[in-house]
Amino acid sequence: MSSGNVAIISDIHSNLEALEEVLKEVEKLNPDKVVCLGDIVGYGANPNECCELVRKYCDVVLLGNHDAAVAGIIKDDYFVEHARVAVEWTKKTLKDEYIEWIKTLPLTYELDGFFFSHGAPYSPDSFIYLVSSDAVLWSLKFLSASGFKASFSGHAHITYSFGVKNGESGILYGEFEEINFDDFEVVAINVGSVGQPRDRNPKSAFGFIEDGKIYRVFRVEYDISKAAQKILDAGLPSILSSRLFLGR
Template structure:
């Protein structure tokens, strides 16, 4: 089975549409979304509806949770994130809000775990930036690989040793697939992952998309200019 794992779309319709175009060319059997469909960008309804239509397995992200479940979580966000999520909460349709509210925190199949933030306490929205932080998390799941998003920083963390570009079946991993709609690793191109359960291989995908259009729409909708600028440079 070939699985495309996308995460952190953040209402970026141009990036999500391009990601789906790429997925259609990759002989994919299943798509998994690791959450944060909304927040920051200008097209929350369109992005949620595309995910509802095309993705069978979806977990909840912290922006999805703050918008659809508990708006008090917004107090922990930056001012730009808070402003965009309050706007998102106002413009989302009832159906799309209910969809976000219904999402689980984790999904597991094929000896793979899928979670937005971290396996230890998914609802605490912890970040995994380093190998040391990742290795603490291995005691909290039993699957061979845990796929995450949340930090917008792609990376592969083995339980032991260092990652050499190949997935070893004898080693467990935490893999951050990066962000479709708002990369923060200095590369503005959309990012997601493809995992093959038959060959046990992982491929990271990067692609250009119409980032200028996505940026302009953020400003046109009265959202913070900072959010429009950051997607142009990937920070």
Template sequence: MRYAIFSDIHGNLEALNAVIKDLQSQKIDGYFCCGDIVGYGADPSKCIQRIQEIKATSIAGNHDWAVAGKPVLSRFNAFARQIIGWTAQVISDEEKEFLSEFPLTFKNDDFVLAHGTLHNPEMFHYLLSFLHVQWTFDLLDRDVCFVGHSHIQEIFCRKDNTIKKNDLYTVSLEKECCYLVNVGSVGQPRDRQPDAAYCIYDTKAKTIELKRVVYDIAKAQKKIIAAGFPEALASRLSLGI
């Protein structure tokens, strides 16, 4: 199987379309989203519709549930709160219901998905500390776990209770290892690379590939400004922060 896994689209239609176009030129057996389809960007409805069109299996991000009116046990900054309120006004009731039904985790025979961490996924922790990496590995009962939320693309590997961060974009999976993959962000990367991020897991080739794709950042920025959002939400896109 060749799985495509991506996360944190955040209402950025230009980035999502570029990722889908790149994926549709490849053989892909299933699309998976680790949450946060909405929030920060100016095209929440269109992003939801694109996810529905490609029949991506999605789990809940903190922004998805907040927009849908579900209680979320994580804090939002002022910009995030402002756009969550705006998004809740502009998307349809059906779209809110779609977001509200996302589960916190997903599991199949090959991998597990969570938005932030497997440890208390309802808390939406960021996978930014060694402890969170370790706790997620401790709970992992598949070879691979995919997450998003921090918007930083990276791969951790655990072998014989030793955890290492991988420096390569393509990893060949070893039998005695398990992997924790942050797939990065489609619509608002924060790893100082502005290109949209996604990931391919090929179970036959036994590889995980971190991918980046260029998109029309200026167009997404213009829409953010036209919607009346804070300028910082537009400028950060070209900086990847």
């Protein structure tokens, strides 16, 4: 059974300009399903508009750590200062109906051998970044032991992914633009971020599973100046504005 065509978006972080451009590209691909891996809010200036669009366009929406902090599900005391300021600003700005909606979001989703979560797949409620060698190793072990062929994570805001190739020893690390699942025993994919990329490429990132067989990375230009100015106008920390131009 094929999972069909699945678009995967993540880490929108209240960046409406980025989300609108990404959704235009997603629509062109005519997916069977759109999955959002969480962090809809936090950092940017349009949390209500982003919740409205994600709720309308996505078939599956998972909980991110910023969403959880804004809804009071987790504490924000481990967040760095500018992230905590953004969480507190978002709490005051977000409509009650979206806070209540966030409280209903699940941590994981499974579809035909694919596993979806905000952080690393082996401990979804811990929101672990899929970047360290330990996190990569545990993720690949989890996928093998549970019979999944691939996982899709957000949270890290980078498009680097990790896999074990059939017939080869060792783990492949890389910024794959295209992954054929048949080439891998298991692969743990970071889909990147729509609203605040950190892989030194300021274009929005999203992923696409084609016919259950191929994964492709897409990068999309958007009006960074407009999103960045709104962050300043809202009185949010200026680093949240300037970093959008740098993609880091």
